[in-house]
Amino acid sequence: MPTGLLGRSLLILMTPMLLLQIVTVLIFFERHWDTIAKQLSRGLAGDVAYVVDYIGQYPDDSHFDAMVDNARRRMQLDIVFEPDAILEKQITQPPYGLVSEELFTALKERIDRPFYFDLEVDDRMLEIRIQLKDGVLSVVAPRKRLYTSTTYIFFMWIAGSALILYGVAVLFMRNQVRPIRKLAMASDQFGRGVNVDDFKPEGASEVRMAAASFMSMRDRIQRHLSQRTALLAGVSHDLRTPLTRMKLELAMQGSSPGVDALKQDVLDMERMVDAYLAFARGEEGEQAVETDIGKLLTELVGEALREGQQIDLHIEDNQMMEIRRQSVRRCVANIIGNAGRYASNLSIRAGRRGNDFEVLFDDDGPGIPVEKREEVFKPFYRLEESRNQATGGVGLGMTIARDSARGHGGDVLLEDAPGGGLRVRLVLPIGHR
Template sequence: MISPSQWLKRLLPQGLLGRSLLIIIMPLVMLQMVSIYVFYGAHWETVAKRLAKGLAGDIGAVIEATRAFPDPEAQAVTLAIAAAKMELDIRFVPGGILPNEPPPPPSSFLERAMAEAMDERVQRPYRLDADAFEREVVIKVQLSDGLLEIYAPKKRLFSSTTTVFILWMLGTAMLLFGVATVFMRNQVRSVRKLAVAADRFGKGLDVANFKPEGATEVRQAAQAFNIMKGRIQRQIQQRTEMLAGVSHDLRTPLTRMKLQLAMMGDAEGRADLEEDVAEMERMVEGYLAFARGEGSEKPIPASLPDLVDEVVGRFRRQGSTIDLHSEGKLVLALRPDALSRALGNLIGNAIRYGGHVWVRVGQRTDAAEVLIDDDGPGIPEASREEVFKPFTRLEESRNTGTGGVGLGLTIARDIVRTHGGDVLLEDSPLGGLRVRVRLPL
């Protein structure tokens, strides 16, 4: 069952722009609701009562004038004055009688206000009909000698300030909402640019000439991002140059050692020394490969299925059995040489420790995935993160005669992470190890 807090979170906007506008709109709506309550509860109610009392007072004055001057000519003058000065169309029906039944209860506030005013200022039986005509209110008052019918315009009971007030509130609210949307969109745009720059840098793409803009806090975050980017790039360059330099410097003594071994002839212990030198040479090559994983290759749009097919083709030409399946076209910004080296390391490990290898390439939600399954011994779950550390080999579960210095998985994950992705190890449904390579789209 969904809790109220979770239900509320689902209703709230997820983006910064939507939430910022909500922060602006909610107080505005609450202010308008309070204003409307105050207006209708005080101002409009007071005005409506005064208008009703004014109309009832005019009707009462006309009735008193007709009683004071019962002459037909005087009554006609009174009714003419009422029509000209009071906007009241009054007709006298001699002998007219109101229905002998209680009046219907007032259905609106205006009818209640008019009823109170008639009881106060006229004090005679009456009937009020506000729905008979579109622009007039009909009021019938019982007199001793007949029925007085008064047709009064509805504008005498309705104040135009109500419509003006509502239109003013809606107009200003829409204007403020438009201005707030424009300003907030400009502020959010700078945050989005910062997010795009961080995402591109996380994927190893070039983020050149990123200019801080927007509010002070956003500029500070953008400047901090630029400083962080420069530090990370310098650190990567220094590490690459150090590893490359050390590996290159080791080649000279190794070459001298190989030359001396060749001149030793069949001396005792030569075979062991040659094996040690060969092991050192493999380690130096591993260092150089690790350094090249952070190389300066630029990302370019490339087809991931074609790249995987090329890597698998190299192993097939060497006699390996690999089942490859690709799902459609997937074009990403890739460093083809570096990613080819990473996939080669992963597929090579699967071939080395399994009898058969299955490779799948496809799109999964928001990422492209390469799945590499083998039917080998696998890797214990507790050791799956350990094997990504440099120079780590699980001798208890891997063949000790396979060689290597423990940098293959390290180099592969390092390259994939420079693309913004990751390499994960899982149990394979085929009984061995599954390597999941995720690359963001």
């Protein structure tokens, strides 16, 4: 069965039409074709029977020549008499085929003599041979005496009208489906952060209602994100102000074990505030732009190498993609950062896989148990339970990474690395699915 709306709609339209045509053709064959074949066969058999009777009543040559001439002019029959000849073969059972059966029945009813007929002497003629007392009578007639062109005309009309109707149906259904496809593309683009301000409702009233609902939802989401961003900006300002005063007060206290511990606590609080704001902010305010994904990965790996990480990068296929650059950058940076925290070496392989661009991060760390792989994507979940920010982070790195990937229509998956350790698979769709 078709999976698309266009295919299913055409199937709904064309199936009744096809069934109607099949029923019409069956009725035509049962009634019209059967009747026409029977009447034509009886007409030809009647003419042949008249010739046989005429020869029996007037066997002299003068009457025979006159009868041959009249039969050629008026009945379109060419008659040849073969004296003392014997019919080599005859038909005693109805042959296969509607026309053959009707002609056999008609000749059997009107001629009480052995006979044989060949309907395919050539493309235009047929022959009937009849055994008489003193020879064989051969009657050659046009095939159109048994076959009517209305059959072929009927089929041509059926096929031609069907093609025209199917073409019109395809044209109209494509026009009806096009607005639905545009709505699907606009929804996909909005989910990936692409600007869809030029989208306009069109099509049937139900499709327009769905498009208007999508636009209202888009406006509400954008309004909600804008309000959340404004709120977070205010919270950020309010939190950073007392933290700055605390840092100044602690700087003036000099150096002592207690003061140094408080300074570290203030730094941890600043990192936590930054992580919370990054998680809550998401991709608000960032538009998708055409980005060289290979160049982006190279830049991030270069930064990690300068910080002392051991990374092997191999890009199989470079790709220009329409993405939210900072969002993907934050996603990849979090994955690389987690690998640097728990592993000594990291291998990165990037390339196109079908309609997706995949980045594989294979490290040699301790890995993550299968039962906990989904848990690490929960906000503030940390495998390292000491709550030490220097060793385990805040617990938002993988959450932000998956949130960013899914915001682009992709995903982040955790698997076993071939050489041990953990494999992180980042999947980003290249275009509209």
